[in-house]
Amino acid sequence: PTAIHWFRRDLRLADNPALLAARDAGDVLPLFVVDPALWEVSGDPRKHFLAGCLADLHEATDGRLVIRHGTPQDVVPALAREVDAASVHVAGDTGPYGRRRDAAVEKALGDVDLVRTGSAYAIAPGTITKDDGDPLKVFTPFKRRWLDHGWPDPAPRPRSVGWARADSEDLPEAPDLGGTEVLEPGETAAGKRWREFRDERLVDYDGQRDRPDLDATSRMSAHLHLGTVHPRTLLHDIARSGLTGPGVDTYVSELCWREFYADVLWHRPETAREYYNPELQGITYSTGQGAEEDFEAWAQGRTGFPIVDAGMRQLLAQGWMHNRLRMIVGSFLVKDLHQEWTTGARYFMQHLVDGDLASNNHGWQWVAGTGTDASPYYRVFNPTTQGKKFDPDGGYVKRWVPELRDLDAKHVHEPWTAPGGVPDGYPEPIVDHAHERQVALDRYQAAKGR
Numbered sequence: 111p112t113a114i115h116w117f118r119r120d121l122r123l124a125d126n127p128a129l130l131a132a133r134d135a136g137d138v139l140p141l142f143v144v145d146p147a148l149w150e151v152s153g154d155p156r157k158h159f160l161a162g163c164l165a166d167l168h169e170a171t172d173g174r175l176v177i178r179h180g181t182p183q184d185v186v187p188a189l190a191r192e193v194d195a196a197s198v199h200v201a202g203d204t205g206p207y208g209r210r211r212d213a214a215v216e217k218a219l220g221d222v223d224l225v226r227t228g229s230a231y232a233i234a235p236g237t238i239t240k241d242d243g244d245p246l247k248v249f250t251p252f253k254r255r256w257l258d259h260g261w262p263d264p265a266p267r268p269r270s271v272g273w274a275r276a277d278s279e280d281l282p283e284a285p286d287l288g289g290t291e292v293l294e295p296g297e298t299a300a301g302k303r304w305r306e307f308r309d310e311r312l313v314d315y316d317g318q319r320d321r322p323d324l325d326a327t328s329r330m331s332a333h334l335h336l337g338t339v340h341p342r343t344l345l346h347d348i349a350r351s352g353l354t355g356p357g358v359d360t361y362v363s364e365l366c367w368r369e370f371y372a373d374v375l376w377h378r379p380e381t382a383r384e385y386y387n388p389e390l391q392g393i394t395y396s397t398g399q400g401a402e403e404d405f406e407a408w409a410q411g412r413t414g415f416p417i418v419d420a421g422m423r424q425l426l427a428q429g430w431m432h433n434r435l436r437m438i439v440g441s442f443l444v445k446d447l448h449q450e451w452t453t454g455a456r457y458f459m460q461h462l463v464d465g466d467l468a469s470n471n472h473g474w475q476w477v478a479g480t481g482t483d484a485s486p487y488y489r490v491f492n493p494t495t496q497g498k499k500f501d502p503d504g505g506y507v508k509r510w511v512p513e514l515r516d517l518d519a520k521h522v523h524e525p526w527t528a529p530g531g532v533p534d535g536y537p538e539p540i541v542d543h544a545h546e547r548q549v550a551l552d553r554y555q556a557a558k559g560r
Protein backbone atom coordinates (compact mmCIF):
# COMPACT_ATOMS: atom_id res chain seq x y z
CA PRO A 111 0.00 0.00 0.00
CA THR A 112 0.94 3.63 -0.38
CA ALA A 113 1.31 5.74 2.74
CA ILE A 114 1.50 9.51 2.29
CA HIS A 115 3.89 11.30 4.61
CA TRP A 116 2.69 14.88 4.66
CA PHE A 117 5.66 17.01 5.75
CA ARG A 118 4.75 20.22 7.57
CA ARG A 119 6.94 21.37 10.42
CA ASP A 120 9.17 18.28 10.24
CA LEU A 121 11.28 18.95 7.15
CA ARG A 122 13.90 16.30 7.89
CA LEU A 123 14.51 12.58 7.63
CA ALA A 124 16.46 12.05 10.89
CA ASP A 125 14.64 11.57 14.19
CA ASN A 126 11.24 11.68 12.53
CA PRO A 127 8.93 9.10 14.17
CA ALA A 128 6.00 10.05 11.93
CA LEU A 129 8.06 9.24 8.84
CA LEU A 130 9.02 5.87 10.34
CA ALA A 131 5.34 5.18 10.98
CA ALA A 132 4.61 5.93 7.31
CA ARG A 133 7.44 3.65 6.20
CA ASP A 134 6.09 0.84 8.35
CA ALA A 135 2.71 1.32 6.67
CA GLY A 136 3.87 1.04 3.06
CA ASP A 137 5.68 2.80 0.21
CA VAL A 138 6.08 6.39 1.31
CA LEU A 139 4.84 9.23 -0.84
CA PRO A 140 6.53 12.37 0.52
CA LEU A 141 4.25 15.40 0.22
CA PHE A 142 4.50 19.10 0.99
CA VAL A 143 1.50 21.37 0.49
CA VAL A 144 2.19 25.03 -0.20
CA ASP A 145 -0.78 26.46 1.69
CA PRO A 146 -1.62 29.97 0.40
CA ALA A 147 -2.93 30.92 3.87
CA LEU A 148 0.66 30.61 5.16
CA TRP A 149 2.77 31.31 2.07
CA GLU A 150 1.14 34.51 0.88
CA VAL A 151 1.45 36.34 4.18
CA SER A 152 5.17 35.55 4.52
CA GLY A 153 7.94 38.09 4.00
CA ASP A 154 10.73 37.33 1.50
CA PRO A 155 13.32 35.93 3.98
CA ARG A 156 10.69 33.55 5.36
CA LYS A 157 9.77 32.37 1.86
CA HIS A 158 13.43 32.09 0.94
CA PHE A 159 14.21 29.86 3.93
CA LEU A 160 11.20 27.58 3.42
CA ALA A 161 11.93 27.23 -0.30
CA GLY A 162 15.53 26.28 0.56
CA CYS A 163 14.41 23.68 3.10
CA LEU A 164 12.07 22.15 0.52
CA ALA A 165 14.83 21.99 -2.08
CA ASP A 166 16.99 20.17 0.50
CA LEU A 167 14.17 17.76 1.32
CA HIS A 168 13.56 17.14 -2.37
CA GLU A 169 17.16 15.99 -2.68
CA ALA A 170 17.00 13.89 0.50
CA THR A 171 13.95 12.05 -0.88
CA ASP A 172 15.78 11.20 -4.12
CA GLY A 173 13.86 13.84 -6.00
CA ARG A 174 10.50 12.31 -5.13
CA LEU A 175 9.07 15.07 -2.93
CA VAL A 176 5.63 15.89 -4.28
CA ILE A 177 4.68 19.55 -4.11
CA ARG A 178 1.08 20.61 -4.34
CA HIS A 179 -0.16 24.18 -4.10
CA GLY A 180 -3.56 24.77 -2.52
CA THR A 181 -5.70 24.39 0.55
CA PRO A 182 -4.72 21.21 2.43
CA GLN A 183 -8.27 20.04 2.94
CA ASP A 184 -8.70 19.95 -0.86
CA VAL A 185 -5.23 18.89 -1.90
CA VAL A 186 -4.46 16.08 0.56
CA PRO A 187 -7.66 14.03 0.03
CA ALA A 188 -7.34 14.53 -3.76
CA LEU A 189 -3.81 13.12 -3.72
CA ALA A 190 -4.86 10.27 -1.43
CA ARG A 191 -7.49 9.28 -4.00
CA GLU A 192 -5.08 9.73 -6.90
CA VAL A 193 -2.48 7.32 -5.46
CA ASP A 194 -5.00 5.14 -3.62
CA ALA A 195 -3.29 5.80 -0.28
CA ALA A 196 -4.27 3.71 2.72
CA SER A 197 -3.13 6.30 5.25
CA VAL A 198 -1.74 9.82 5.62
CA HIS A 199 0.98 10.29 8.24
CA VAL A 200 1.87 13.51 9.99
CA ALA A 201 3.71 14.82 13.02
CA GLY A 202 1.01 16.33 15.22
CA ASP A 203 0.54 20.09 14.96
CA THR A 204 -0.49 21.63 18.27
CA GLY A 205 -1.07 25.26 17.25
CA PRO A 206 -4.60 26.62 16.72
CA TYR A 207 -4.38 26.90 12.92
CA GLY A 208 -2.78 23.47 12.55
CA ARG A 209 -5.37 21.84 14.77
CA ARG A 210 -8.26 23.34 12.79
CA ARG A 211 -6.63 22.49 9.47
CA ASP A 212 -5.91 18.89 10.47
CA ALA A 213 -9.45 18.36 11.74
CA ALA A 214 -10.77 19.61 8.38
CA VAL A 215 -8.36 17.38 6.43
CA GLU A 216 -9.23 14.38 8.58
CA LYS A 217 -12.90 14.88 7.87
CA ALA A 218 -12.33 15.33 4.14
CA LEU A 219 -10.17 12.16 4.02
CA GLY A 220 -13.16 10.02 4.96
CA ASP A 221 -12.03 6.38 5.21
CA VAL A 222 -8.34 7.15 4.83
CA ASP A 223 -6.73 7.50 8.27
CA LEU A 224 -4.83 10.62 9.29
CA VAL A 225 -2.19 9.16 11.61
CA ARG A 226 -0.51 11.63 14.00
CA THR A 227 2.83 10.57 15.49
CA GLY A 228 4.85 12.83 17.79
CA SER A 229 4.98 16.62 17.77
CA ALA A 230 7.47 19.42 17.21
CA TYR A 231 8.42 19.34 20.90
CA ALA A 232 10.55 17.14 23.13
CA ILE A 233 7.47 16.63 25.26
CA ALA A 234 4.14 17.16 23.51
CA PRO A 235 2.15 20.19 24.70
CA GLY A 236 -0.54 19.18 27.17
CA THR A 237 1.61 16.43 28.75
CA ILE A 238 3.18 18.34 31.65
CA THR A 239 0.55 19.27 34.22
CA LYS A 240 0.14 19.85 37.95
CA ASP A 241 -0.71 16.79 40.04
CA ASP A 242 -4.41 17.59 39.67
CA GLY A 243 -4.10 17.76 35.88
CA ASP A 244 -4.30 21.56 35.64
CA PRO A 245 -1.90 23.34 33.29
CA LEU A 246 1.11 25.14 34.75
CA LYS A 247 0.93 28.90 34.43
CA VAL A 248 4.45 29.77 35.55
CA PHE A 249 7.66 28.81 33.78
CA THR A 250 9.88 27.60 36.66
CA PRO A 251 7.59 24.85 37.99
CA PHE A 252 6.87 23.84 34.39
CA LYS A 253 10.58 23.50 33.75
CA ARG A 254 11.13 21.44 36.88
CA ARG A 255 8.47 18.94 35.79
CA TRP A 256 9.63 19.02 32.18
CA LEU A 257 13.17 18.09 33.22
CA ASP A 258 11.90 15.36 35.54
CA HIS A 259 9.69 13.91 32.82
CA GLY A 260 12.55 13.34 30.36
CA TRP A 261 12.03 12.58 26.68
CA PRO A 262 12.17 9.54 24.43
CA ASP A 263 15.33 8.58 22.53
CA PRO A 264 15.70 10.06 19.05
CA ALA A 265 14.26 7.91 16.27
CA PRO A 266 16.85 6.50 13.85
CA ARG A 267 17.25 8.00 10.40
CA PRO A 268 15.64 5.55 7.98
CA ARG A 269 18.36 3.77 5.98
CA SER A 270 16.29 3.23 2.90
CA VAL A 271 12.78 4.25 2.14
CA GLY A 272 10.77 2.87 -0.77
CA TRP A 273 9.55 6.21 -2.11
CA ALA A 274 6.33 6.10 -4.09
CA ARG A 275 5.85 8.38 -7.10
CA ALA A 276 3.28 10.95 -8.11
CA ASP A 277 3.31 14.07 -10.30
CA SER A 278 4.68 17.11 -8.58
CA GLU A 279 4.06 20.78 -9.15
CA ASP A 280 7.03 23.14 -9.04
CA LEU A 281 8.93 23.84 -5.85
CA PRO A 282 8.08 27.35 -4.67
CA GLU A 283 10.57 29.87 -5.91
CA ALA A 284 12.98 31.43 -3.41
CA PRO A 285 12.77 35.24 -3.66
CA ASP A 286 16.01 37.06 -4.38
CA LEU A 287 17.31 38.70 -1.21
CA GLY A 288 19.84 40.83 -3.01
CA GLY A 289 22.88 39.10 -1.57
CA THR A 290 21.97 39.55 2.12
CA GLU A 291 23.63 36.90 4.23
CA VAL A 292 20.87 34.72 5.66
CA LEU A 293 20.55 31.50 7.60
CA GLU A 294 21.38 28.46 5.51
CA PRO A 295 18.24 26.31 5.06
CA GLY A 296 17.77 22.56 5.29
CA GLU A 297 18.49 19.57 7.49
CA THR A 298 22.18 19.30 6.63
CA ALA A 299 22.79 22.98 7.33
CA ALA A 300 20.90 22.70 10.63
CA GLY A 301 23.19 19.87 11.77
CA LYS A 302 26.30 21.75 10.73
CA ARG A 303 25.25 24.97 12.46
CA TRP A 304 24.29 23.03 15.58
CA ARG A 305 27.62 21.21 15.86
CA GLU A 306 29.56 24.45 15.40
CA PHE A 307 27.54 26.10 18.16
CA ARG A 308 27.85 23.10 20.48
CA ASP A 309 31.61 22.85 20.05
CA GLU A 310 32.50 26.53 20.03
CA ARG A 311 29.89 28.52 21.93
CA LEU A 312 27.58 26.41 24.08
CA VAL A 313 29.66 26.52 27.27
CA ASP A 314 29.89 30.34 27.08
CA TYR A 315 26.24 30.77 26.14
CA ASP A 316 25.05 32.13 29.50
CA GLY A 317 27.64 34.92 29.54
CA GLN A 318 27.31 36.00 25.90
CA ARG A 319 23.73 35.27 24.85
CA ASP A 320 22.63 38.86 25.47
CA ARG A 321 25.16 40.42 23.10
CA PRO A 322 23.71 41.04 19.64
CA ASP A 323 27.10 42.21 18.37
CA LEU A 324 28.52 38.70 18.87
CA ASP A 325 27.40 35.55 17.07
CA ALA A 326 26.83 33.88 20.44
CA THR A 327 23.45 32.17 20.06
CA SER A 328 22.63 28.95 18.24
CA ARG A 329 20.36 30.31 15.45
CA MET A 330 18.36 27.11 15.78
CA SER A 331 14.98 28.86 16.00
CA ALA A 332 14.01 28.69 12.33
CA HIS A 333 15.31 25.13 12.11
CA LEU A 334 13.27 24.17 15.16
CA HIS A 335 10.24 25.94 13.77
CA LEU A 336 10.27 24.09 10.46
CA GLY A 337 11.63 20.92 11.98
CA THR A 338 14.84 20.63 10.01
CA VAL A 339 16.03 19.58 13.45
CA HIS A 340 13.98 18.28 16.39
CA PRO A 341 14.60 19.59 19.94
CA ARG A 342 14.84 16.01 21.21
CA THR A 343 17.86 15.52 18.93
CA LEU A 344 19.53 18.60 20.43
CA LEU A 345 18.78 17.61 24.04
CA HIS A 346 20.18 14.13 23.49
CA ASP A 347 23.21 15.46 21.72
CA ILE A 348 23.92 17.82 24.63
CA ALA A 349 23.62 14.95 27.12
CA ARG A 350 25.88 12.75 24.98
CA SER A 351 28.50 15.49 24.57
CA GLY A 352 29.25 15.37 28.29
CA LEU A 353 29.28 19.20 28.35
CA THR A 354 27.96 20.70 31.57
CA GLY A 355 27.84 24.05 33.38
CA PRO A 356 25.76 27.23 33.37
CA GLY A 357 26.02 27.69 29.59
CA VAL A 358 24.47 24.28 28.99
CA ASP A 359 21.81 24.73 31.69
CA THR A 360 20.77 28.11 30.32
CA TYR A 361 20.53 26.73 26.79
CA VAL A 362 18.33 23.84 27.91
CA SER A 363 16.20 26.37 29.77
CA GLU A 364 15.70 28.36 26.56
CA LEU A 365 14.56 25.24 24.73
CA CYS A 366 12.14 24.75 27.61
CA TRP A 367 10.70 28.26 27.13
CA ARG A 368 9.77 27.21 23.62
CA GLU A 369 7.99 24.15 25.02
CA PHE A 370 6.33 26.17 27.78
CA TYR A 371 4.79 28.67 25.38
CA ALA A 372 3.57 25.85 23.14
CA ASP A 373 1.97 24.27 26.20
CA VAL A 374 0.29 27.55 27.16
CA LEU A 375 -1.07 27.93 23.62
CA TRP A 376 -2.27 24.33 23.61
CA HIS A 377 -4.36 24.95 26.71
CA ARG A 378 -5.39 28.48 25.79
CA PRO A 379 -5.39 28.74 21.96
CA GLU A 380 -7.21 32.07 22.12
CA THR A 381 -4.12 33.65 23.72
CA ALA A 382 -2.57 33.88 20.28
CA ARG A 383 -4.67 37.04 19.99
CA GLU A 384 -6.24 37.72 23.36
CA TYR A 385 -4.55 38.90 26.53
CA TYR A 386 -3.44 36.03 28.73
CA ASN A 387 -3.88 38.35 31.67
CA PRO A 388 -7.09 40.32 31.00
CA GLU A 389 -6.29 42.84 33.74
CA LEU A 390 -4.63 45.11 31.18
CA GLN A 391 -7.25 44.65 28.50
CA GLY A 392 -8.57 48.20 28.83
CA ILE A 393 -5.29 50.01 28.22
CA THR A 394 -5.51 53.03 25.89
CA TYR A 395 -3.47 52.85 22.70
CA SER A 396 -2.56 55.56 20.26
CA THR A 397 -4.45 55.50 16.97
CA GLY A 398 -4.92 57.66 13.88
CA GLN A 399 -2.49 59.01 11.34
CA GLY A 400 0.24 59.87 13.83
CA ALA A 401 0.20 56.32 15.15
CA GLU A 402 0.35 54.94 11.61
CA GLU A 403 3.37 57.10 10.84
CA ASP A 404 5.05 55.99 14.07
CA PHE A 405 4.43 52.37 13.18
CA GLU A 406 5.93 52.87 9.73
CA ALA A 407 9.03 54.52 11.24
CA TRP A 408 9.39 51.57 13.62
CA ALA A 409 8.87 48.96 10.90
CA GLN A 410 11.37 50.60 8.53
CA GLY A 411 14.00 51.21 11.22
CA ARG A 412 13.74 55.03 11.16
CA THR A 413 12.85 55.96 14.74
CA GLY A 414 16.09 57.82 15.46
CA PHE A 415 16.95 55.34 18.24
CA PRO A 416 19.94 53.43 16.83
CA ILE A 417 19.49 50.10 18.60
CA VAL A 418 15.79 49.95 17.67
CA ASP A 419 16.52 50.85 14.06
CA ALA A 420 19.33 48.33 13.77
CA GLY A 421 17.06 45.54 15.00
CA MET A 422 14.20 46.43 12.69
CA ARG A 423 16.49 46.71 9.68
CA GLN A 424 18.03 43.32 10.44
CA LEU A 425 14.51 41.87 10.60
CA LEU A 426 13.64 43.26 7.18
CA ALA A 427 16.90 42.10 5.61
CA GLN A 428 17.43 38.70 7.22
CA GLY A 429 14.11 37.75 8.80
CA TRP A 430 15.83 37.26 12.13
CA MET A 431 16.57 39.33 15.19
CA HIS A 432 18.47 38.64 18.37
CA ASN A 433 16.32 37.96 21.46
CA ARG A 434 17.58 41.09 23.26
CA LEU A 435 16.57 43.16 20.24
CA ARG A 436 13.12 41.57 20.09
CA MET A 437 12.59 42.73 23.67
CA ILE A 438 13.95 46.23 22.99
CA VAL A 439 11.99 46.90 19.80
CA GLY A 440 8.89 45.32 21.33
CA SER A 441 9.09 47.52 24.40
CA PHE A 442 9.61 50.54 22.15
CA LEU A 443 6.50 49.84 20.07
CA VAL A 444 4.29 49.14 23.08
CA LYS A 445 5.63 51.61 25.64
CA ASP A 446 7.17 54.45 23.64
CA LEU A 447 4.78 54.41 20.69
CA HIS A 448 1.79 53.12 22.71
CA GLN A 449 0.70 50.55 20.14
CA GLU A 450 -0.96 47.27 20.97
CA TRP A 451 1.33 44.23 21.19
CA THR A 452 -0.84 42.41 18.64
CA THR A 453 0.25 44.93 15.98
CA GLY A 454 3.90 44.12 16.56
CA ALA A 455 3.25 40.39 16.83
CA ARG A 456 1.52 40.38 13.44
CA TYR A 457 4.39 42.24 11.80
CA PHE A 458 6.97 39.89 13.34
CA MET A 459 5.05 36.82 12.15
CA GLN A 460 5.17 38.07 8.57
CA HIS A 461 8.86 38.79 8.59
CA LEU A 462 10.55 36.36 10.98
CA VAL A 463 12.00 33.26 9.38
CA ASP A 464 11.45 31.58 12.76
CA GLY A 465 7.99 33.17 13.18
CA ASP A 466 6.18 30.86 15.55
CA LEU A 467 2.77 31.70 16.95
CA ALA A 468 3.45 30.36 20.46
CA SER A 469 6.93 31.84 21.02
CA ASN A 470 6.18 35.05 19.16
CA ASN A 471 2.82 35.99 20.55
CA HIS A 472 3.70 34.99 24.07
CA GLY A 473 7.05 36.78 23.68
CA TRP A 474 5.05 39.89 22.80
CA GLN A 475 2.69 39.37 25.72
CA TRP A 476 5.73 39.11 27.99
CA VAL A 477 7.01 42.43 26.64
CA ALA A 478 3.62 44.10 27.03
CA GLY A 479 3.20 42.74 30.56
CA THR A 480 -0.01 40.91 29.63
CA GLY A 481 1.27 37.33 29.52
CA THR A 482 2.30 34.44 31.76
CA ASP A 483 5.30 35.28 33.89
CA ALA A 484 5.20 38.67 32.23
CA SER A 485 7.73 41.41 32.67
CA PRO A 486 6.16 43.81 35.18
CA TYR A 487 4.22 46.51 33.38
CA TYR A 488 6.35 49.24 34.95
CA ARG A 489 9.53 47.90 33.36
CA VAL A 490 10.13 50.16 30.38
CA PHE A 491 13.33 49.54 28.45
CA ASN A 492 15.38 52.64 27.82
CA PRO A 493 16.62 52.11 24.26
CA THR A 494 19.76 54.19 24.76
CA THR A 495 20.99 52.47 27.92
CA GLN A 496 20.03 49.06 26.49
CA GLY A 497 22.14 49.85 23.43
CA LYS A 498 25.14 50.96 25.47
CA LYS A 499 24.93 47.94 27.73
CA PHE A 500 24.44 45.16 25.19
CA ASP A 501 26.23 46.63 22.15
CA PRO A 502 29.04 48.39 24.00
CA ASP A 503 31.22 49.19 20.98
CA GLY A 504 28.28 49.92 18.69
CA GLY A 505 29.35 47.16 16.30
CA TYR A 506 25.81 45.85 15.91
CA VAL A 507 24.33 49.29 15.24
CA LYS A 508 27.03 50.16 12.72
CA ARG A 509 26.46 46.95 10.82
CA TRP A 510 22.77 47.68 10.22
CA VAL A 511 22.66 51.49 10.27
CA PRO A 512 25.37 52.65 7.86
CA GLU A 513 24.50 56.34 8.46
CA LEU A 514 26.10 55.97 11.92
CA ARG A 515 29.29 54.20 10.90
CA ASP A 516 31.53 57.21 11.42
CA LEU A 517 30.43 57.84 15.00
CA ASP A 518 32.57 56.66 17.89
CA ALA A 519 31.33 54.23 20.55
CA LYS A 520 30.47 57.11 22.86
CA HIS A 521 27.96 58.67 20.47
CA VAL A 522 26.71 55.79 18.37
CA HIS A 523 23.79 55.03 20.68
CA GLU A 524 22.83 58.70 21.06
CA PRO A 525 23.83 60.42 17.82
CA TRP A 526 22.03 63.62 18.90
CA THR A 527 24.94 64.18 21.32
CA ALA A 528 27.64 63.86 18.62
CA PRO A 529 29.71 67.03 18.11
CA GLY A 530 28.40 67.46 14.54
CA GLY A 531 24.83 66.52 15.51
CA VAL A 532 22.80 63.67 14.00
CA PRO A 533 24.55 62.55 10.77
CA ASP A 534 22.90 63.40 7.45
CA GLY A 535 20.23 60.99 6.37
CA TYR A 536 19.55 59.63 9.86
CA PRO A 537 16.36 60.79 11.64
CA GLU A 538 16.15 62.76 14.88
CA PRO A 539 14.44 60.67 17.62
CA ILE A 540 10.72 60.51 16.84
CA VAL A 541 9.74 60.64 20.52
CA ASP A 542 11.11 61.83 23.87
CA HIS A 543 11.68 58.57 25.71
CA ALA A 544 11.39 60.01 29.25
CA HIS A 545 8.06 61.60 28.41
CA GLU A 546 6.61 58.51 26.67
CA ARG A 547 7.72 56.32 29.53
CA GLN A 548 5.59 58.38 31.88
CA VAL A 549 2.62 58.29 29.50
CA ALA A 550 2.91 54.48 29.35
CA LEU A 551 3.04 54.16 33.11
CA ASP A 552 0.01 56.42 33.52
CA ARG A 553 -1.99 54.44 30.97
CA TYR A 554 -1.07 51.10 32.55
CA GLN A 555 -1.98 52.45 35.95
CA ALA A 556 -5.33 53.69 34.69
CA ALA A 557 -6.09 50.31 33.07
CA LYS A 558 -5.28 48.47 36.28
CA GLY A 559 -7.45 50.80 38.31
CA ARG A 560 -10.55 50.13 36.19
Ligand code: FAD
Pocket residue numbers: 319327328329330331332334335364365366367368369371431432433434436437440458462464465466467469470471473474477
Ligand atom coordinates in the same frame (compact mmCIF):
# COMPACT_ATOMS: atom_id res chain seq x y z
P1 FAD B 1 19.14 30.76 21.22
O1 FAD B 1 19.48 31.80 22.20
O2 FAD B 1 20.24 29.97 20.64
O3 FAD B 1 18.08 29.80 21.94
C1 FAD B 1 17.91 28.42 21.58
C2 FAD B 1 16.48 28.12 21.28
O4 FAD B 1 15.68 28.25 22.43
C3 FAD B 1 15.87 29.03 20.25
O5 FAD B 1 16.17 28.61 18.94
C4 FAD B 1 14.39 28.92 20.57
O6 FAD B 1 13.84 27.76 19.99
C5 FAD B 1 14.40 28.76 22.08
N1 FAD B 1 14.19 30.05 22.73
C6 FAD B 1 15.13 30.92 23.13
N2 FAD B 1 14.56 31.97 23.74
C7 FAD B 1 13.24 31.76 23.73
C8 FAD B 1 12.12 32.49 24.21
N3 FAD B 1 12.25 33.67 24.85
N4 FAD B 1 10.88 31.99 24.00
C9 FAD B 1 10.72 30.80 23.35
N5 FAD B 1 11.75 30.07 22.90
C10 FAD B 1 12.99 30.54 23.07
N6 FAD B 1 11.28 32.61 19.02
C11 FAD B 1 10.88 31.88 17.96
O7 FAD B 1 11.38 30.76 17.77
N7 FAD B 1 9.94 32.34 17.10
C12 FAD B 1 9.36 33.56 17.24
O8 FAD B 1 8.51 33.94 16.46
C13 FAD B 1 9.78 34.37 18.36
N8 FAD B 1 9.27 35.61 18.54
C14 FAD B 1 9.66 36.36 19.63
C15 FAD B 1 9.08 37.61 19.84
C16 FAD B 1 9.44 38.39 20.95
C17 FAD B 1 8.80 39.74 21.15
C18 FAD B 1 10.40 37.89 21.84
C19 FAD B 1 10.81 38.70 23.03
C20 FAD B 1 10.98 36.65 21.65
C21 FAD B 1 10.62 35.86 20.55
N9 FAD B 1 11.20 34.58 20.30
C22 FAD B 1 10.77 33.84 19.24
C23 FAD B 1 12.17 34.00 21.26
C24 FAD B 1 13.66 34.27 20.95
O9 FAD B 1 13.85 35.63 20.70
C25 FAD B 1 14.16 33.46 19.75
O10 FAD B 1 13.82 32.10 19.89
C26 FAD B 1 15.68 33.55 19.61
O11 FAD B 1 16.10 34.87 19.50
C27 FAD B 1 16.12 32.75 18.41
O12 FAD B 1 17.51 32.81 18.21
P2 FAD B 1 18.43 31.57 18.51
O13 FAD B 1 17.91 30.35 17.87
O14 FAD B 1 19.83 31.96 18.17
O15 FAD B 1 18.25 31.43 20.09
